[in-house]
Amino acid sequence: MLAFTQVPKPTARVTRFDIERISLREVSFLFDVAVKNPYPVSLSLEALRLIFLVEGTQVAQVQTEKGFSVKARGEKTSRLFATLRYEDVMKAVKNYAEKDYLDTLVKTEIAIPLPKMPGLPPRISFSYDLRSKIPAIKPRVAITRFRIEQPSGEAVGRALQKAGREAASQGEAVQAFKDVLAGKPPKGLIQPKDLDLPLKVSFDIELANETRAPLAFTGLDYRFSVNGQELLTGATQDIARKENRSVLSVASTFSSLALSGGLLEALRARKGEFALEGSTSLKLPDEVRKEPLKLEFREAGSFSLP
Incomplete structure (x- = not known):
């Protein structure tokens, strides 16, 4: 039986790591993962397992939403995403309010289950340490x-004409707007919402x-x-x-x-x-x-x- 060292191995690497989007409550990262499959059968990449450390403190352990498949003897690059909540960062980082940009380390594990072939283990894993900075946000x-x-009398008059209510009192309509904008029930037949x-x-x-x-x-x-x-x-x-x-x-x-x-x-x-x-x-x-x-x-x- 061939040893694993003698059998061609798949490769997986992160070709791009970046902030994908940011809000006042969370920051999302993108991971472009390239996989090369040397086998005559397809391979399926598992979701990435990620450990986020911010300012040296572990903040979260998450997985990307999904992995992807690579055809037999093929290569494929796919983009995966993961989100870090600022609420979790604030709880973990000391003196958060005194920070501007936070050193962020993402310990990344890529796991690929291997086909049932002589000399192959159940899976192969690849680990990468990815670094970035994120702004400290506490909004x-x-x-x-x-x-x-308050609308002018002329503007109210045009609105009455447009509604086919020329006979209505412009003064009454103007007062109705004043009442509604002041938080009072309007008097009379004119309702500004009409x-x-x-x-x-x-x-x-x-x-x-x-x-x-x-x-x-x-x-x-x-x-x-x-x-x-x-x-x-x-x-x-x-x-x-x-x-x-x-x-x-x-x-x-x-x-x-x-x-x-x-x-x-x-x-x-x-x-x-x-x-x-x-x-x-x-x-x-x-x-x-x-x-x-x-x-x-x-x-x-x-x-x-x-």
Whole structure:
């Protein structure tokens, strides 16, 4: 019987290791794994087993979602992904708030079950130590200065005409808008939610990172909801940097048809729950990553109205 040292062996190597995407809550890594199969039967790579050590402390032990197959006497490179949660990193790393970028070691094991052939063990494994740096992120997101502008009498008049209600009192309709925006039930027959009138809205998105890692943005694509009701989608490049905070100013419009449901509840209570989804471009130091990285948002919280 041939010894394993005399039998051709498959090879497996990591040809690329990088940050694939990042959010305020987690960071995902990609692993390009190249496998060469010398056998006359196909091989199946198991999921990668990964141990994440951040600043020298083990943070998580995870597996990629799946492996892949390599045809007989073939070669294949496939991309696998694994995610590290910032919540786990914060629990494990001492003085997390004093950090900017964190040394990250990923101990990687690639296991390949081998065919049942004379001289072959059940499986062969390959180990690699992969290193990277990740920004220390401990976010705080707030919505401030939320304001809906009272429409002009002329604009209300055009909306009444569009709705075929020219006979209605423009003054009564203007007062109805004032009441609703102040959180009061409107008096009279006119309901602002029955008119299609563009209303101007503005607010600030304050994003603070409570560590020493700077988060500098060039713009933000966003989707904004109030009490579960989607209100706005858009983009802003109006960004001011204040210490460890980025203040993104939003100015947009929405239809008065939305003055119902969750938004109406917030106007009446003078407070509400927001959900903010979006993405921006984040530039990390060149030694971490030369190309800008997409940073994704999916945040929620409470806000107040004046």
